[in-house]
Amino acid sequence: MSRLMLITLSFLFSHISNFGDTHAAHTKQLCRPEQRDVLLEFKDEFETPNSHDSCFVNNNLNRHPRMKSWMYNKDCCDWDGIKCDLKSGEVIELDLSFSCLHGHTSLFKLKNLPSLNSLSLSNNNLSGEVLSSIRNLSHLNFLDLSNNLFSGGIPLSIGNLSHLASLDLSDNYFSGEISSLTENLPHLTTLDLSNNHFVGQIPFSVGNLSLLTILGLSNNNFDGEIPSSFASLNRLNTLMFRANNLSGKFPTALLNLTKLSILGISYNHFTGTLPANINSLSNLLYFDASVNSFSGTLPCAFFAISSLRYLDMSNNQLNGTLEFGNVSSSSNNLVSLFLGNNNFRGPIPRSISKLANLVILNISNYNVQGGPVDFSIFSPIKGLTQLYISHLNTTTTIDLNAVLSLHLKSISILDLSGNRVSTTNKSSVANQPLQRLSSLSLSDCGITEFPEILTRLENGLMTELHIPNNKIKGQVPGWLWTLIRYVNLSNNTFNGFETPTTKSPSSVTYLFASNNNFTGEIPSFICTLDTLDTLDLSNNNFNGPIPRCIGNLKSNLSRLILRQNRLSGSLPENIYGNLISLDVGNNQLVGKLPRSLIHSSTLEVLNVESNMINDSFPFWLTSLQNLQILVLRSNAFHGSIQQQTRFAKLRIMDISRNNFSGTLPSVFFSSWTAMSTLDEEQDEEMYMGSGYYHDSMVLMNKGVAMELVRILKIYTAVDFSGNKLEGEIPNSIGLLKELRVLNLSSNAFSRRIPPSLGDLKALESLDVSRNKLSGGIPQELGSLSYLSHMNFSHNHLAGLVPGGTQFRTQVCSSFDNNDGLFGPSLDVVCRRTNPEGDETLEPEGEDEEEVLSWVAAAVGFVPGIIFGFTIGCMLISYRPEWFVNIFGPSRRRRRSTAAR
Ligand SMILES: *[C@@H]1O[C@H](CO)[C@@H](O)[C@H](O)[C@H]1NC(C)=O
Ligand SMILES: *[C@@H]1O[C@H](CO)[C@@H](O)[C@H](O)[C@H]1NC(C)=O
Ligand SMILES: *[C@@H]1O[C@H](CO)[C@@H](O)[C@H](O)[C@H]1NC(C)=O
Ligand SMILES: *[C@@H]1O[C@H](CO)[C@@H](O)[C@H](O)[C@H]1NC(C)=O
Ligand SMILES: *[C@@H]1O[C@H](CO)[C@@H](O)[C@H](O)[C@H]1NC(C)=O
Ligand SMILES: *[C@@H]1O[C@H](CO)[C@@H](O)[C@H](O)[C@H]1NC(C)=O
Numbered sequence: 079m080s081r082l083m084l085i086t087l088s089f090l091f092s093h094i095s096n097f098g099d100t101h102a103a104h105t106k107q108l109c110r111p112e113q114r115d116v117l118l119e120f121k122d123e124f125e126t127p128n129s130h131d132s133c134f135v136n137n138n139l140n141r142h143p144r145m146k147s148w149m150y151n152k153d154c155c156d157w158d159g160i161k162c163d164l165k166s167g168e169v170i171e172l173d174l175s176f177s178c179l180h181g182h183t184s185l186f187k188l189k190n191l192p193s194l195n196s197l198s199l200s201n202n203n204l205s206g207e208v209l210s211s212i213r214n215l216s217h218l219n220f221l222d223l224s225n226n227l228f229s230g231g232i233p234l235s236i237g238n239l240s241h242l243a244s245l246d247l248s249d250n251y252f253s254g255e256i257s258s259l260t261e262n263l264p265h266l267t268t269l270d271l272s273n274n275h276f277v278g279q280i281p282f283s284v285g286n287l288s289l290l291t292i293l294g295l296s297n298n299n300f301d302g303e304i305p306s307s308f309a310s311l312n313r314l315n316t317l318m319f320r321a322n323n324l325s326g327k328f329p330t331a332l333l334n335l336t337k338l339s340i341l342g343i344s345y346n347h348f349t350g351t352l353p354a355n356i357n358s359l360s361n362l363l364y365f366d367a368s369v370n371s372f373s374g375t376l377p378c379a380f381f382a383i384s385s386l387r388y389l390d391m392s393n394n395q396l397n398g399t400l401e402f403g404n405v406s407s408s409s410n411n412l413v414s415l416f417l418g419n420n421n422f423r424g425p426i427p428r429s430i431s432k433l434a435n436l437v438i439l440n441i442s443n444y445n446v447q448g449g450p451v452d453f454s455i456f457s458p459i460k461g462l463t464q465l466y467i468s469h470l471n472t473t474t475t476i477d478l479n480a481v482l483s484l485h486l487k488s489i490s491i492l493d494l495s496g497n498r499v500s501t502t503n504k505s506s507v508a509n510q511p512l513q514r515l516s517s518l519s520l521s522d523c524g525i526t527e528f529p530e531i532l533t534r535l536e537n538g539l540m541t542e543l544h545i546p547n548n549k550i551k552g553q554v555p556g557w558l559w560t561l562i563r564y565v566n567l568s569n570n571t572f573n574g575f576e577t578p579t580t581k582s583p584s585s586v587t588y589l590f591a592s593n594n595n596f597t598g599e600i601p602s603f604i605c606t607l608d609t610l611d612t613l614d615l616s617n618n619n620f621n622g623p624i625p626r627c628i629g630n631l632k633s634n635l636s637r638l639i640l641r642q643n644r645l646s647g648s649l650p651e652n653i654y655g656n657l658i659s660l661d662v663g664n665n666q667l668v669g670k671l672p673r674s675l676i677h678s679s680t681l682e683v684l685n686v687e688s689n690m691i692n693d694s695f696p697f698w699l700t701s702l703q704n705l706q707i708l709v710l711r712s713n714a715f716h717g718s719i720q721q722q723t724r725f726a727k728l729r730i731m732d733i734s735r736n737n738f739s740g741t742l743p744s745v746f747f748s749s750w751t752a753m754s755t756l757d758e759e760q761d762e763e764m765y766m767g768s769g770y771y772h773d774s775m776v777l778m779n780k781g782v783a784m785e786l787v788r789i790l791k792i793y794t795a796v797d798f799s800g801n802k803l804e805g806e807i808p809n810s811i812g813l814l815k816e817l818r819v820l821n822l823s824s825n826a827f828s829r830r831i832p833p834s835l836g837d838l839k840a841l842e843s844l845d846v847s848r849n850k851l852s853g854g855i856p857q858e859l860g861s862l863s864y865l866s867h868m869n870f871s872h873n874h875l876a877g878l879v880p881g882g883t884q885f886r887t888q889v890c891s892s893f894d895n896n897d898g899l900f901g902p903s904l905d906v907v908c909r910r911t912n913p914e915g916d917e918t919l920e921p922e923g924e925d926e927e928e929v930l931s932w933v934a935a936a937v938g939f940v941p942g943i944i945f946g947f948t949i950g951c952m953l954i955s956y957r958p959e960w961f962v963n964i965f966g967p968s969r970r971r972r973r974s975t976a977a978r
């Protein structure tokens with residue numbers, strides 16, 4: 079069942095707990111032998127899951143391999159998932175949902191169950207193009223194929239299923255247009271096509287589906303406007319078309335849908351104002367039009383809909399002052415109100431206190447134009463537990479103690495970021511206990527003193543404290559570690575840690591303390607915080623050795639980030655356990671990489687860049703089968719790397735600026751699977767890291783140092799520059815089909831550039847400068863359409879420079895200092911930078927390159943947004959995390975459905 083159906087059910091039918099009796103009758107030998115055989119043949123199409131299958135291991139209680147009970151000597155009408163007609167003995171229902179089935183199937187065999195009226199194969203891993211093979215099941219009334227890997231378009235023959243009342247194809251890879259559905263299935267009451275690859279306009283003939291009560295079209299690529307024929311869908315109670323490319327004004331046809339209770343049109347491109355008579359949707363319960371471009375004022379008619387409980391208009395361009403009309407506390411049932419990130423201005427209306435049932439209120443970025451904010455207007459909303467009220471543009475300083483002790487006594491989550499907040503204890507209100515506070519966000523509030531009020535947390539544990547980007551100085555209080563699970567203190571001016579005051583067990587799990595003014599050694603009490611999962615002390619002035627006792631944290635610690643300090647000595651020999659990220663870059667560490675890392679089989683990121691580590695190439699790391707990022711840049715690593723390496727998951731390898739020498743075997747890259755094939759099954763997270771923490775790194779790309787604030791999981795780079803490698807560039811480099819950045823410059827590579835480089839179709843940046851390469855530039859490179867930066871200078875190359883736009887948009891200096899390159903591309907490149915029109919290739923000054931680098935740097939450094947020129951676009955097109963939260967994460971997120 080799709081998420082759409084789930085919310086529908088939970089909103090509308092939550093009182094129904096029993097979906098009726100669907101047990102099979104226990105009559106002897108009711109089953110028809112020929113139908114039993116059909117079912118057994120069907121069963122044979124699938125592999126039987128064995129007991130170590132994820133089906134059993136996963137704690138998903140729903141899953142259950144129903145086919146296990148299908149045995150020849152038992153009446154098939156008693157088999158799990160089967161229901162027969164009591165008179166004829168014909169199979170009429172087949173339910174194999176959550177049955178741990180996988181593999182390619184055609185449902186062709188099922189055509190021999192002609193009386194089947196209900197078929198569910200949902201929540202398996204089935205693939206194939208199935209829709210055309212079910213046309214013979216002409217009695218089908220209920221069809222649920224949701225949550226599988228099915229693909230293909232909707233064939234015309236689906237019209238043969240003329241009795242179909244419920245069709246759920248959600249969460250698959252179905253594609254194409256959908257008009258054959260809407261023209262031929264007049265009895266449909268439920269149609270869920272969410273989370274597929276459907277395209278085209280929503281057909282006008284949707285209006286023919288006059289019995290529809292549930293329509294789900296979210297997360298596809300539908301475009302155009304909502305057809306006016308929607309006005310005839312007057313039984314509709316759930317309509318979802320979030321996350322498509324729909325546009326136009328608010329579809330007024332929807333105003334006729336007086337039964338509508340759930341409407342989601344968020345993440346599209348709708349514009350214009352919302353209709354003032356929106357309250358004609360008098361049964362509306364849930365309305366989500368966030369992340370569009372609606373403008374004008376928010377109609378106060380919304381607050382006249384007494385059934386409305388959830389209203390999300392955040393992230394639009396609504397303006398003017400907010401008004402609630404003559405809303406009354408008694409008629410109004412609004413529980414969740416999201417209006418953040420619009421252009422509202424003026425005072426926050428006092429009448430907001432009449433929304434007496436509110437539990438969640440978000441009015442972040444409401445511009446009060448310098449005016450004061452009176453928190454007493456929230457006091458009457460007794461159940462308010464989440465208030466997001468960041469960036470109000472108030473000039474008044476908010477008194478945190480008063481707000482927490484007087485006005486928001488039952489608040490659980492409070493976000494005051496971007497406002498001026500004072501944490502100084504004013505005696506009059508200082509003694510109230512804090513009852514329910516669990517998350518407090520105070521980023522960028524000009525705070526100078528740590529909020530002592532948190533010591534009065536009545537129930538002990540607080541979940542999250544975000545207090546980065548302030549001016550807090552002095553020591554981090556010692557009581558913190560037993561009170562809070564997540565602490566973000568980064569970008570303040572803390573200079574030390576108080577030793578913990580109590581002996582209570584520690585609770586802190588995530589500690590972010592980067593960009594402060596810490597000095598001295600890393601205090602060893604850190605090692606007593608045995609609940610730590612993530613410790614980030616980067617960008618401080620810590621010196622001395624990394625405490626040896628850090629090994630005591632081995633069971634929980636998964637991310638240790640100490641980059642950019644002045645740490646010395648060697649890495650502790652006993653770092654092992656469950657590390658996922660270890661980043662000690664930019665310190666003064668010496669010695670060898672600790673061999674104990676070999677036990678961190680979970681390690682994904684190892685970054686020791688810019689230290690003085692003196693070791694040979696860590697071939698032993700190849701046993702870490704999860705390693706994805708390896709950065710040894712700028713150390714004293716040395717010796718040969720003449721061995722085939724097996725880095726199955728590695729996607730970024732930077733060993734530049736060391737003393738590696740010798741030749742690379744021609745098969746060097748042949749087992750680097752992650753860079754040669756893209757993993758089709760993308761997992762939930764698109765960046766390295768997870769939840770609270772994202773890995774970051776600096777990478778040379780296109781000739782400039784580029785900061786990857788977050789590392790896309792699909793980013794790939796190989797940087798061997800600045801070593802003493804010699805011999806031929808391994809031919810196997812051509813296997814890395816997903817490689818985006820390749821830098822082999824400043825080595826002693828000789829002989830020809832392997833033509834296999836032409837296979838690197840994803841390559842964006844190629845630098846082989848400053849080697850001893852000879853021969854020509856392979857003509858194959860001319861067809862690499864993403865290749866936007868290249869450098870062949872300072873080699874012995876000769877011959878024709880390839881044609882193609884990419885080669886004609888380089889700087890002349892990229893071809894400098896070779897033995898005889900020529901050709902029209904070079905003429906274009908070098909003539910353009912040489913206005914005298916001199917045809918000969920002149921040595922270029924460094925100036926030009928520098929100018930270009932600055933431009934690239936300017937683009938590359940837009941904080942956290944643009945990584946590469948092409949990746950940037952993909953990146954912006956992803957939806958923020960909270961989007962996923964509303965409906966829960968999808969089982970698997972694919973790049974094309976997640977993108978919009
Ligand atoms: C589908 O397969 C993947 C990996 O093979 C597994 O993680 C997932 O749990 C399976 N899903 C279902 C619904 O069986
Ligand atoms: C299935 O349908 C096709 C054409 O629509 C027909 O030729 C075939 O006989 C049908 N098969 C069965 C078993 O009904
Ligand atoms: C499907 O419908 C077409 C016409 O719409 C008809 O020619 C064909 O016989 C039907 N097939 C079955 C199996 O009912
Ligand atoms: C929609 O509502 C308007 C006004 O109530 C009415 O004139 C119109 O006929 C309705 N359209 C349909 C298709 O029901
Ligand atoms: C609000 O937006 C509407 C529509 O874009 C515009 O016409 C109007 O001038 C804006 N009003 C204010 C006060 O900005
Ligand atoms: C914030 O308020 C001040 C008045 O105190 C006003 O001048 C300024 O324009 C406002 N800022 C924005 C972004 O509207």
Ligand SMILES: *[C@@H]1O[C@H](CO)[C@@H](O)[C@H](O)[C@H]1NC(C)=O
Pocket residue numbers: 522546547548549569
């Ligand atoms: C650090 O905080 C100050 C405000 O206190 C802010 O201006 C600055 O941009 C922040 N730096 C970072 C890197 O977030």
Ligand SMILES: *[C@@H]1O[C@H](CO)[C@@H](O)[C@H](O)[C@H]1NC(C)=O
Pocket residue numbers: 551571595597
């Ligand atoms: C940070 O520490 C240094 C010395 O350790 C000191 O000179 C400097 O003033 C401190 N900065 C702040 C903002 O406290």
